[in-house]
Amino acid sequence: MSLKKTNPNINRENKVIEIRGLKKAFDDFEVLKGVNLDLFQGENLVVLGRSGTGKSVLIKIIAGLLSPDEGMVKVLGKEVDKLNSKELDKLRLKVGFSFQNSALYDSMTVYENLEFPLIRHAKSMTRAERDQAIHFVLDAVGLLQTANQMPSELSGGQRKRIGIARTLILKPEIMLYDEPTAGLDPITCIEINSLINDVQERFNTSAIIITHDLTCARSVGDRMVMLLDGQFKREGTFEEVFSSDDERVKMFYDYNFVN
Ligand SMILES: Nc1ncnc2c1ncn2[C@@H]1O[C@H](COP(=O)(O)OP(=O)(O)OP(=O)(O)O)[C@@H](O)[C@H]1O
Numbered sequence: 496m497s498l499k500k501t502n503p504n505i506n507r508e509n510k511v512i513e514i515r516g517l518k519k520a521f522d523d524f525e526v527l528k529g530v531n532l533d534l535f536q537g538e539n540l541v542v543l544g545r546s547g548t549g550k551s552v553l554i555k556i557i558a559g560l561l562s563p564d565e566g567m568v569k570v571l572g573k574e575v576d577k578l579n580s581k582e583l584d585k586l587r588l589k590v591g592f593s594f595q596n597s598a599l600y601d602s603m604t605v606y607e608n609l610e611f612p613l614i615r616h617a618k619s620m621t622r623a624e625r626d627q628a629i630h631f632v633l634d635a636v637g638l639l640q641t642a643n644q645m646p647s648e649l650s651g652g653q654r655k656r657i658g659i660a661r662t663l664i665l666k667p668e669i670m671l672y673d674e675p676t677a678g679l680d681p682i683t684c685i686e687i688n689s690l691i692n693d694v695q696e697r698f699n700t701s702a703i704i705i706t707h708d709l710t711c712a713r714s715v716g717d718r719m720v721m722l723l724d725g726q727f728k729r730e731g732t733f734e735e736v737f738s739s740d741d742e743r744v745k746m747f748y749d750y751n752f753v754n
Contacts, residue, residue, distance in 0.1 A: 497688075497714050498733075502537050502695060505717060509536035510569075511669055511701045512557060517566035519552055526552050528725030529566070534669070539695055539702045541712045543736070544722030545747060550705045553722070554671045557703070558592045559583045571668060588616055591667030591700075593659050595674045599646040605657055606642040609633070609664055616665060632660040635697060636690060652683035656690060663698060670694060670702040676711045688714040709733075709751050721747070 512534035526549035721729040
């Protein structure tokens, strides 16, 4: 199993995400009970945790798709719940959200799927500039040849790559990956892990990666944190996180470690 080579360009002086005392409940159900988290510029941070522990809720709050009940959530220096909708829209463009199901439009070709966010958000771009940007991201994810294909003609791994390309096309500073390897075969998982590391290097992004896949965690994470009972209770390298006597941590390892 490949171990992530820590990115030497991580800037610990620059927190691109800073979260303090974050709480979020749905009716009486408290999901996040005081989460503290820092993401440093250039870092790939893996968020681990059992199903239903609130990992997706956390990244939806970071992306401004859900609002926090309490606490501070600062993204790229801005407190998200203090922004008006225009400011929030502007910030959202700097935070690329790669959804679990890739979220491609089935009725559009790959090219059109990539052009759509540019037409919507980069109105000043000419057609030729859009074409160049589309070719650039398609090349970056190794799928130039699929430009005229429909999403239904792609494999699961290819759809995932196009989903990542569509996120990258708006040049985000932060990438949020929700279960990037879910449902993929082991070889395709390795390819996606390597793409996540390529994106970090080539696009100079910082990222939060949510995963159950410990091979993925180990291959892409410069650092990892584990959400237990609504808070981050373990933090560090893969070895540090799992060198714990906590039964919940041991169980998580035993059930999810496949390699
Ligand atoms: N919009 C919502 N309304 C009500 N409850 C919600 C909402 N979003 C999430 N929840 C609840 O919050 C809890 C945490 O959900 P979340 O999707 O963050 O889990 P997760 O850790 O990402 O799990 P998984 O690994 O299975 O994706 C779940 O019990 C879920 O039902």
